Amino acid sequence: MKRETWINGAALAVLxxxxxWAVMADEPFxxxxxxxxxxxxxxxxxxxxxxxxxxxxxxxxAAFFGIGGYAMGILASHAQSYAPxxxxxxxIEGTKSMPVIWLVAMVTSALVALVIGMLSLRTSGVYFIMIxxxxxxxxxxxxxxxxxYGGEDGLSIYVRNGFPGLNTLVPLQFFGLxxxxxxxxxxxMNAIHKSAFGLALSAARQNETRVLSVGMKPYHLRLxxxxxxxxxxxxxxxxxxDLNRFxxxxxxxxxxxxxxxxxxxxxxVGRLFGPVIGAMIFILLEHTxxxxxxxxxxxxxxxxxxxxxxxxxxxxxxxxGREKAHD
Amino acid sequence: xxxxxLRTERLFKNFGALKATNNVxxxxxxxxxxxLIGPNGAGKSTLIQQIxxxxxxxxGTVCLMDEDLISVGPAERARKGLGRTFQISxxxxxxxxxxxxxxxxxGQRGNVxxxxxxxxxxxxxxxxxxxxxAQVGLAEFAATRTADLSHGQRRQLEVAVALTLKPKAFLMxxxxxxxxxxxxxxxxxxxxxxxxxxxxxLIEHDMDAVFALADRISVLVYGEVIATGTPEEIxxxxxxxxxxxxxxxxx
Numbered sequence: 192m193k194r195e196t197w198i199n200g201a202a203l204a205v206l207x208x209x210x211x212w213a214v215m216a217d218e219p220f221x222x223x224x225x226x227x228x229x230x231x232x233x234x235x236x237x238x239x240x241x242x243x244x245x246x247x248x249x250x251x252x253a254a255f256f257g258i259g260g261y262a263m264g265i266l267a268s269h270a271q272s273y274a275p276x277x278x279x280x281x282x283i284e285g286t287k288s289m290p291v292i293w294l295v296a297m298v299t300s301a302l303v304a305l306v307i308g309m310l311s312l313r314t315s316g317v318y319f320i321m322i323x324x325x326x327x328x329x330x331x332x333x334x335x336x337x338x339x340y341g342g343e344d345g346l347s348i349y350v351r352n353g354f355p356g357l358n359t360l361v362p363l364q365f366f367g368l369x370x371x372x373x374x375x376x377x378x379x380m381n382a383i384h385k386s387a388f389g390l391a392l393s394a395a396r397q398n399e400t401r402v403l404s405v406g407m408k409p410y411h412l413r414l415x416x417x418x419x420x421x422x423x424x425x426x427x428x429x430x431x432x433d434l435n436r437f438x439x440x441x442x443x444x445x446x447x448x449x450x451x452x453x454x455x456x457x458x459x460v461g462r463l464f465g466p467v468i469g470a471m472i473f474i475l476l477e478h479t480x481x482x483x484x485x486x487x488x489x490x491x492x493x494x495x496x497x498x499x500x501x502x503x504x505x506x507x508x509x510x511x512g513r514e515k516a517h518d
Numbered sequence: 519x520x521x522x523x524l525r526t527e528r529l530f531k532n533f534g535a536l537k538a539t540n541n542v543x544x545x546x547x548x549x550x551x552x553x554l555i556g557p558n559g560a561g562k563s564t565l566i567q568q569i570x571x572x573x574x575x576x577x578g579t580v581c582l583m584d585e586d587l588i589s590v591g592p593a594e595r596a597r598k599g600l601g602r603t604f605q606i607s608x609x610x611x612x613x614x615x616x617x618x619x620x621x622x623x624x625g626q627r628g629n630v631x632x633x634x635x636x637x638x639x640x641x642x643x644x645x646x647x648x649x650x651x652a653q654v655g656l657a658e659f660a661a662t663r664t665a666d667l668s669h670g671q672r673r674q675l676e677v678a679v680a681l682t683l684k685p686k687a688f689l690m691x692x693x694x695x696x697x698x699x700x701x702x703x704x705x706x707x708x709x710x711x712x713x714x715x716x717x718x719x720l721i722e723h724d725m726d727a728v729f730a731l732a733d734r735i736s737v738l739v740y741g742e743v744i745a746t747g748t749p750e751e752i753x754x755x756x757x758x759x760x761x762x763x764x765x766x767x768x769x
Contacts, residue, residue, distance in 0.1 A: 382633065382634045382636075383633050383634075385636040385637065385638065386632055386633045386634060386635060386636065386637055387624050387629070387630050387631075387632040387635070387637040387640070387643075388630060388631055388632060388633050389633075389637070390613075390617060390620065390621060390624065390637045390638075391621065391624065391630045393610070393612075393613070394610040394613060394617075394618075394621050397610040397611055397612055397613070398608055398609060398610050398611070400572070400604070400608045401608050401609055401610055401618075401621070401679075402621070403572070403591075403592045403593050403596065404570070404592065404596050404602055404604075404608070405596055405621055405622045405624070405625030405626070405679065405682075405683060406593050406594070406596035406597035406625040406626070406628075406683070407593055407624075407625055407630055408591075408593045412630070415631065
């Protein structure tokens with residue numbers, strides 16, 4: 192078996208093992224941390240399709256993360272106040288059901304990604320980064336100035352939303368749910384990476400002219416990747432809001448976009464498990480160093496600098512070497 | 519004429535005051551290699567770019583099998599049957615040789631929006647890709663990373679990818695450039711047979727190759743076709759000898 196497969200397996204084992212240990216050691220906070228890591232990993236897995244495979248450096252993915260969060264917040268807040276979202280022309284009520292919330296989060300994120308993608312994918316390079324950032328900021332300020340759902344203060348939900356057959360208030364059960372979704376997303380991304388679409392998308396990153404010359408349009412490939420990417424990150428946002436039972440414009444901030452990129456860079460750009468390992472390391476640092484100093488980001492910065500300068504393939508690249516072209 | 523496959527009519531392209539392409543009308547007929555020669559800066563590559571649609575023309579038309587392609591982009595033109603190779607190899611360098619060829623076969627088949635089936639296990643695509651690699655002599659390098667290929671092998675792969683497209687016409691921009699003597703001989707052998715599959719519009723600086731291969735030759739100077747004819751006619755045309763070939767070329 193390839194070395195990278197072992198590393199990937201080990202990462203999943205640690206992510207699954209830590210909360211199981213935490214249950215026995217009676218450390219519920221550790222379970223919350225692991226859940227956070229799984230959700231951040233999912234957000235990164237979403238972005239990684241656009242950034243890693245597609246070469247689209249989006250500095251606006253917090254928009255999808257936040258839209259997923261607000262999808263949960265808005266639906267759940269209406270459900271807990273028994274006030275329908277709208278009555279005319281037809282009735283839409285809030286819900287506390289996770290599957291429905293996830294669906295809404297993904298569809299909304301995908302639609303917003305479609306609009307943002309259609310406009311921003313006409314540019315490339317630095318301009319693409321700036322346009323995605325601008326869209327992200329627009330949505331951020333919109334959320335701040337929209338008083339109906341808490342504005343700057345955000346929106347609190349009293350009870351975590353439900354999933355059929357599970358008690359989501361038990362930390363381990365909610366973790367299990369997030370972990371299962373992460374695994375599902377990884378399976379999906381692995382399939383996409385090996386598919387016809389994945390081959391063409393990756394080729395478009397490496398050489399746009401080549402893709403055009405065999406009769407494919409890079410713009411279409413990238414747009415589809417951007418939409419899938421946004422939907423997955425949006426789903427992560429809905430889970431994140433449910434974990435905290437709280438959603439605020441912070442989820443939409445450009446710092447959040449930056450953090451999702453950081454997960455990918457730490458773990459390894461374009462690697463299937465890059466964001467998983469990156470998010471785990473990020474949470475580990477946040478927990479251990481954050482306890483020492485409020486300014487723990489200094490150490491994160493040093494780590495990033497080290498990776499960018501000395502290990503461009505991230506942790507996975509350093510441990511497993513160059514990605515083998517799959518056959 | 520029914521045997522005309524590809525035709526340009528009164529193509530123009532200006533870059534500011536520079537007339538890069540000036541009223542170019544030429545055709546490519548079934549089964550032939552039509553070589554386009556001319557000094558550096560004559561506008562050969564510009565013309566190819568205009569034909570493939572990578573560069574918009576100021577005016578004029580490009581017709582493939584009597585279908586006007588001037589209004590569509592390079593992706594559509596490739597799908598309609600223009601297979602090109604680049605002057606500077608243009609390949610997905612991180613992919614394997616086979617993956618590059620499969621990409622071409624995928625472009626030919628269409629339906630790229632397939633997300634779940636592993637493309638490298640698609641027997642139809644892989645066998646088409648492997649056949650093209652075998653035809654150019656790269657079969658044993660299928661699993662090699664493209665970036666690890668030699669310069670000459672990349673040129674061969676360019677041709678292989680164009681082959682997977684099953685084009686109606688080939689446009690080849692200096693396929694012999696930078697190849698050694700042996701490599702050039704190999705490429706000449708390959709192109710000789712290839713013209714039976716689809717005619718080739720060939721830009722080439724290597725005059726030995728041009729005179730060995732071409733059925734017809736057009737001479738481009740300052741964006742203008744100054745002569746079109748058989749190699750024999752071009753060889754003895756005094757104007758061309760002066761302008762381009764140099765007098766020492768044996769007649």
